[in-house]
Amino acid sequence: AVTARRGTDYYGVFADIPEDDRAAWERAQAYIDEVGTRMLDAWDTGDYPLDIAMRAGELDLFNDGIDHPSLTRFSPLAAGLVNMEISRGDGSLGTVLAVQGGLALRTLALFGSEEQQSRWIVPVARGEVPASFALTEPDHGSDSVSLETVARREGDAWVIDGTKKWIGNGASGGITLVWARVQAEGDPDDGAVRCFLVEQSTPGYAGTVIRGKASLRGIHQAHIVLDQVRVPLTAVLPGTHSFKDASTVLYATRSGVAWSALGHATACYEAALSYSQQRMQFGKPLAKFQMVQERLAQMLEELTAMQLYCRWMADLEARCELRPTQASLAKHHNTRAARRIANVARDMLGGNGILLENGVMQHMADIEAIHTYEGTESIQALLIGRDITGMSAFA
Numbered sequence: 001a002v003t004a005r006r007g008t009d010y011y012g013v014f015a016d017i018p019e020d021d022r023a024a025w026e027r028a029q030a031y032i033d034e035v036g037t038r039m040l041d042a043w044d045t046g047d048y049p050l051d052i053a054m055r056a057g058e059l060d061l062f063n064d065g066i067d068h069p070s071l072t073r074f075s076p077l078a079a080g081l082v083n084m085e086i087s088r089g090d091g092s093l094g095t096v097l098a099v100q101g102g103l104a105l106r107t108l109a110l111f112g113s114e115e116q117q118s119r120w121i122v123p124v125a126r127g128e129v130p131a132s133f134a135l136t137e138p139d140h141g142s143d144s145v146s147l148e149t150v151a152r153r154e155g156d157a158w159v160i161d162g163t164k165k166w167i168g169n170g171a172s173g174g175i176t177l178v179w180a181r182v183q184a185e186g187d188p189d190d191g192a193v194r195c196f197l198v199e200q201s202t203p204g205y206a207g208t209v210i211r212g213k214a215s216l217r218g219i220h221q222a223h224i225v226l227d228q229v230r231v232p233l234t235a236v237l238p239g240t241h242s243f244k245d246a247s248t249v250l251y252a253t254r255s256g257v258a259w260s261a262l263g264h265a266t267a268c269y270e271a272a273l274s275y276s277q278q279r280m281q282f283g284k285p286l287a288k289f290q291m292v293q294e295r296l297a298q299m300l301e302e303l304t305a306m307q308l309y310c311r312w313m314a315d316l317e318a319r320c321e322l323r324p325t326q327a328s329l330a331k332h333h334n335t336r337a338a339r340r341i342a343n344v345a346r347d348m349l350g351g352n353g354i355l356l357e358n359g360v361m362q363h364m365a366d367i368e369a370i371h372t373y374e375g376t377e378s379i380q381a382l383l384i385g386r387d388i389t390g391m392s393a394f395a
């Protein structure tokens, strides 16, 4: 049975996991055991093995704690443990989980019409249809609230024009949930930001894989051009009426990013500990040197703080008491701590630390993207700052 690996859970933060949550955690670990080697190859070559990524759906791992009658219920703790475990094994798959489950499935479940939900929720949850969430644009990342993609009402259709950047699964042959500003005179939503379900095979939709990435190399993000993409009026997600709806999804997924960061940090700490116990220098294992022990102690201290954030956050969420800025604080803390742990671990493995086979370098590179997406460090700080001072410093 899966437990937090010996030595990484110093305070027993995950010692008393309920049976159902543990079962989800075990499935995540079995999945990573099954596909880990192929994902390491994918990181090396920069390919995106869609079949492996979508296998997570067959194992019912895409439900990110989303409450919907068609989905198996995951508690926030189960969702977090799955996130942590998959990111510990492979950051690219951790990101697939965040995109397919956290962002796309959640958007459909929260805001989709009955028809959209009955057609797409199960296929997306099972990994039969890759799905993406397209908010960011080349000129609007942190200020995605100013997005420029437009959806014009023309007779019995919406016509969408614009560009999107960094969209996970955006060139995978599935569906994309496109956030756009409505232009429809006389419509109560004229000027508002709404979300549209676009099948990637629709004429005018062109997704190009972003090459040259040095992070999350086992998943593809796309640059998308939407050139007069014509979709039926029913393509709009009826529950979306403003940018706040996109924010609602991002608030809900932010805690998942904090859990992912914990997964990356756990992998790096485990690698550093085991390497320092085996590697001999000056006639002794590295772990016998005082400075090495101090570094391990500091890493464990940070790792434990990350675990405590995550566990407490899951408990708050289970009681429906988690505030968005509390998830921001956890993301802010955990991705920063994961970066530090990865950096120290890399150094502790010496030259071997840059070899993928030793399980640190890819985490060190992957955590850079995770640190940035779903709100950068500075943006999280501004959200927290606004909450504690009552003053917005965004613009």
Ligand code: FAD
Binding pocket: 099, 132, 133, 134, 135, 136, 140, 141, 142, 143, 165, 166, 167, 168, 216, 221, 369, 372, 373, 374, 375, 376, 377, 378, 379, 393, 394, 395
């Ligand atoms: P910018 O907004 O240009 O920021 C650059 C720097 O300026 C950052 O350090 C930022 O903190 C700082 N900055 C910005 N504004 C301020 C301010 N007011 N005060 C102080 N500092 C500031 N988006 C999607 O919609 N869907 C996806 O699936 C998706 N997946 C992604 C996957 C990856 C690998 C990456 C890298 C990104 C992904 N994104 C996705 C986009 C992601 O959310 C954005 O990259 C992120 O929000 C930051 O935007 P930006 O990259 O444009 O940076």
